Amino acid sequence: MFTAITHSQIYVLDQDEALDFYVGKLGLEVNSDVDLGFMRWLTVNVPGDPERQILLEKPGGPTMSEETAQQVRELVTKGAMGGHLIFRTDDCRKTYETLLSKGVEFTQEPTEQPYGIDCGLRDPFGNSIRFTQPKA
Template identity: 60%
Template sequence: MRWLTVRTPDGHQILLERPGPPSMDDRTAEQVRDLVTKGAAGGHLFFTTDDAQAMYEQLVERGVDITDEPERRPYGLDFGLRDPFGNHIRIAELSDVPTAQASA
């Protein structure tokens, strides 16, 4: 079984694993990996950075599978990628977005 655990500075852990034995047979694992790669499994990991464009350029240089080019969105600059196991990841540089004030 193969997996990668990523720990953030504040102690949160993210487990990324490749579907396969011993939790499932090889045929099932291949089907699951195919579905995950197509995005059928749903869900994304979402990370933030202070400079999304620089992060994007660095990841492109390293040969990362970029699925969505950087795009300006209401919440900031955002792009998507896929890790070697097919997991979808989004990285964004968040803008200061005003929040609605609750009325008293």
């Protein structure tokens, strides 16, 4: 049957702004940026892990009516349509300080949890992002 998850998708309202955030601030790398005519296929990945990509998708295209796309954009703007991403880090507090110095706004500071240390933030479009330093 299945052997891996290769792509996950989150909605963004502006793909260039998403690139600035995910690549410029979070330090991910562009995997693909292709104009397919009906949409821009834009994926990013954790450096060194190109097999697992995040599609930064703008609502619309051939699979969605313009009316539905507008409704999705409104829900994204309200933060009601946000996706969820969880990253692993070797040093949660250091990653937090690095991202804080780049202007990333957090929803939760690094916190000790039964499974390790983690914290939370949101991207400019309301998607929830967490990163975790697992317990040794």
